[in-house]
Amino acid sequence: MNKYYIGLLVLAGACQGSQTSDVEKWKSEIVETEKAFAAMAKEQGIPEAFVAFAADDAVILRNNTLFKGKAGIGSSFSQATADKRELTWAPDFVDVSAAGDLGYTYGKYSVSVTDSLGNKTVNEGIFHTVWKRQPDGTWKFVWD
Numbered sequence: 651m652n653k654y655y656i657g658l659l660v661l662a663g664a665c666q667g668s669q670t671s672d673v674e675k676w677k678s679e680i681v682e683t684e685k686a687f688a689a690m691a692k693e694q695g696i697p698e699a700f701v702a703f704a705a706d707d708a709v710i711l712r713n714n715t716l717f718k719g720k721a722g723i724g725s726s727f728s729q730a731t732a733d734k735r736e737l738t739w740a741p742d743f744v745d746v747s748a749a750g751d752l753g754y755t756y757g758k759y760s761v762s763v764t765d766s767l768g769n770k771t772v773n774e775g776i777f778h779t780v781w782k783r784q785p786d787g788t789w790k791f792v793w794d
Contacts (some may be wrong), residue, residue, distance in 0.1 A: 673750070680741075681755075684744075690739070691737050692704060696735060699745065700727065701734035704791055705782055705792045710794045734781060739757060742756060743759040753781040753789070754779065755777075756776060777794070780794075
């Protein structure tokens with residue numbers, strides 16, 4: 651083996667190690683974004699959090715209807731009643747592209763609704779969110 655070939659192998663190995671650490675860093679960023687998103691939903695309200703963490707071109711699917719963009723997402727919540735709602739979730743899985751520009755999460759969610767009489771209903775399910783890195787380096791969801 652010549653020195654040039656050995657040098658390429660060492661460089662390729664170093665790049666692979668760097669790429670792996672970048673992917674792990676990006677995964678961690680997405681998980682932290684999910685945590686901040688969930689915390690905002692709890693503290694400031696579900697509609698506010700969904701609009702704040704949505705990309706400008708985000709799409710959500712609710713009750714077989716697509717709501718597009720921040721305005722559409724915001725309007726999807728205006729249909730909600732005055733009942734008290736609580737939404738909790740946490741990702742069970744996260745992955746991100748090798749380029750670090752797209753990622754996705756999925757996990758369990760729980761939404762509880764307390765009506766004006768104090769009756770509480772709880773629904774649980776699985777969520778799936780697609781995240782896109784924004785030009786400022788933050789992560790915003792593009793699909794939920």
